Amino acid sequence: MKRVNEVTEELESMGSILAGMSHTMPFSLPAGYFEQNSVDLAGRIFVGQPVAAGDLRDTISTLELHSRAMPHAVPEGYFQQLASSALAAAIADPVFTAPKTLPYGVPAGYFDSLPQQVLNTVRQPLQSGVASKPITTKRIPLPPAFTQVRWAVAAVLLVCITLGGYISFFSGGQTGTESELASVTKEELQDYLQHSYVMDVNRIVYTNDINQLEVDTKDIEQYLNETGWDIVD
Amino acid sequence: MPGTADQIDDHMLVASFRDEKLKETAFTQLVRKYQERLYWHIRRMVVEHEDANDILQNVFIKVWNNLGQFRSESNLYTWLYRIGTNETLTWIEQQKRRASVSLSGDNEEMFSERLAAQKDFDSSKIEWKLQQAIHALPEKQRIVFNLRYYDEMPYEEMSNVLDTSVGALKASYHHAVKKVEAFLVGN
Secondary structure, eight states: OHHHHHHHHHHHHTTOGGGOSOOOOOOOOOTTHHHHTHHHHHHHHTTTSOOOHHHHHHHHHHHHHHHSOOSSOOOTTHHHHHHHHHHHHHHHSTTTTOOSSOOOOOOTTHHHHHHHHHHHHHHHHHHHTTTTSOOOOOOOOOOHHHHHHHHHHHHHHHHHHHHHHHHHHHSOOOOHHHHHHHTSOHHHHHHHHHHHHHHHHHHHHHHSOGGGSOOOHHHHHHHHHHTTOOOOO | OOOHHHHHHHHHHHHHHHSTTTHHHHHHHHHHHHHHHHHHHHHHHHOOHHHHHHHHHHHHHHHHHHGGGOOTTSOHHHHHHHHHHHHHHHHHHHHHHHHHHHTOOOHHHHHHHHHHTSTTOOTTSHHHHHHHHHHTSOHHHHHHHHHHHTSOOOHHHHHHHHTOOHHHHHHHHHHHHHHHHHHHHHO
């Protein structure tokens, strides 16, 4: 009940027409009940405090005389007609009559049979044996001689792996790349560097404007000395 | 929405489900307890009974397969709605892809055609107009609207179902209400 109010209040706070659902109570009351019993109701509020009925009646009538009258004018018979006209307007509003029940139909007995249907569906894989069949492993019998030597084979393999690891990581020998470089002669290295150097200079000259290169005179002299060119003063 | 007694019932159902001897009985009870709420949650989104039924059965199959691993500290009701919502959104995505491949029309048209094909459909009646207005909303906004308006779900629970912040849900619901109103006024 609280939640329904929350939803309605929320819609009202948005000023939504969706909040305009029927909130009238269906229970009936004796005619003039609230008017006639106002003093009795007020008296019940002061439970445990002896208040004379005459005093309370006087107090209420005094308050009504002095404070309830409003200065604004209202068309004659406005409040008598207000309830019926508001109700008529609300009924004319389509949303007022919109029930929260959905207009869709459901086949007869659908909800009664659904649990069994679902249960049958989830049982199917079990009955067909697909899901319930345990995964088994086939054991291959080995000859008795093999079973006796298998521990010896395993031990030999373990020793080989250990030795291999030791030689690779702890022998202190040069790695493959280093030993390869060590075998290259000095002449071969010089040829390689000179060739690369020449190639590099050619690339610079052909792909750049030589005048834009910021090359120092000393660098040029050094280059010419290294490449066998004579420097002419 | 589930109260404390309901949550205790749910804990009992989950505990019973984990017992092989009680598994099927517990599952049947769970289906009976939640089938109508989940059914309407799905049906409001997909319109056709056959589709709602297919999705609902898939939901319960997933429940059967995963309830054993369900953590009791979370709310069973929220968990079920979450599965139902995800299954429904997946189904809608599949329909969209099919529609785009077959060039048979867009998604909104598909739902308005489905509504019009319903038995007793009457576009002059307010309940059908309201459904048309709701189906003009984007899917996630439609779910938020339905959960709040029809299921009267608190935002905190909705947040768990949709994995979205309470603030974002409030904003989404607010926009949805305005759009529904605009549709009803305009039509």
